[in-house]
Amino acid sequence: MKYQTIDSTKSEQIAMLAVCLTNEITERTGTKHFSVDVPLAIDLCKNYVSNGIYQVMAAFDADQIVGFASVCQSYSLYAEGQFGIIQEFYVMPEYRSKGIGQELLQSVVKLAKQQGWKRLELCTPPLPQYKGTVEFYKSNGFEVTGGHKMKHVIA
Known part of the structure; x- marks a missing residue:
């Protein structure tokens, strides 16, 4: 596997x-x-990656991408400056429970250190259906900080 x-x-x-x-x-x-x-997602990804807005770490099995983490930079007072947000994180089902997600996260942490970020944040999918996902992140150094992800659609 290559990352x-x-x-x-x-x-x-x-x-x-x-x-x-x-x-x-x-x-x-x-x-x-x-x-x-x-088509919009493809165009956005091309634009974001080309312009340095997004960085995407991928897990490759030969030439096939089998998992990825997209990361962007944000800023806040509570984080004391720049930090990274993992926007999407996915490993194909047939590649799960093989250490690929853990290696992918470690690659993202290494990238975060290179960027000088003080922390990484992410939002998990809804509970209780994704309790295992929360446990995965906790076992890889993330901690629950509380709250829920919320949105307000701007039309």
């Missing part, structure tokens, strides 16, 4: 995995939390 940041030429593969992620969340929870427009 490396991707360039924009891999945007279509990343967008398709992001669709798998959102579909899995919808199926598991029974609620449509997301509406992903695939």
Whole structure:
């Protein structure tokens, strides 16, 4: 398995995995939390990666991307400056429980250190359906900070 940041030429593969992620969340929870427009997701990924807005760490099995983490930079007073947010994190089901997610997270932590970020944050999918996901992140050094992810759609 190889772990490396991707360039924009891999945007279509990343967008398709992001669709798998959102579909899995919808199926598991029974609620449509997301509406992903695939061509738009591909274009956004190309744009974000090309412009340095997003960094995407991918897990490769030969030439196939089997998992990814997309990360962007944010700023806050409570974090005392710059920090990273893992926006999406996904490993294909057939590659789970093989250490790939753990290695992928370690690669993201290494990237965060290179960026000079003081912390990484992420939001997990809804509980209780994703209790195992929360445990995975906790076992890899993340801690629950409370609250719920909330959104307000701006039309």
